[in-house]
Amino acid sequence: MPKEAFIDLYLLLFLLIVGIGSVAGYIYYLREKGEAWKSIQSGTCPRCRRKTILLTDRRGGGCGPKLVTYTCTECGYQNSFSIHGSCGI
Numbered sequence: 493m494p495k496e497a498f499i500d501l502y503l504l505l506f507l508l509i510v511g512i513g514s515v516a517g518y519i520y521y522l523r524e525k526g527e528a529w530k531s532i533q534s535g536t537c538p539r540c541r542r543k544t545i546l547l548t549d550r551r552g553g554g555c556g557p558k559l560v561t562y563t564c565t566e567c568g569y570q571n572s573f574s575i576h577g578s579c580g581i
């Protein structure tokens with residue numbers, strides 16, 4: 493096997509690992525975000541499990557996506573979510 497081919501294979505393997513790693517990381521991130529959102533929707537802080545979640549910031553509006561920020565007054569937990577606004581009839 494020529495040396496160049498070996499290097500290419502090594503690089504390919506490296507890229508594959510990085511690719512899988514970032515996809516897995518993204519899936520994990522989405523799952524975490526989903527769990528946090530579900531928890532916040534029921535008024536519970538995902539970190540300390542207290543009912544002290546407050547909507548502290550809301551950006552955008554109308555028919556476009558909205559960015560909402562929730563903060564826990566008890567432990568300082570903060571998370572932002574982008575949600576799709578309903579246009580209203």
Ligand SMILES: [Zn+2]
Nearest residue numbers: 537540564567
């Ligand atoms: Zn909390």
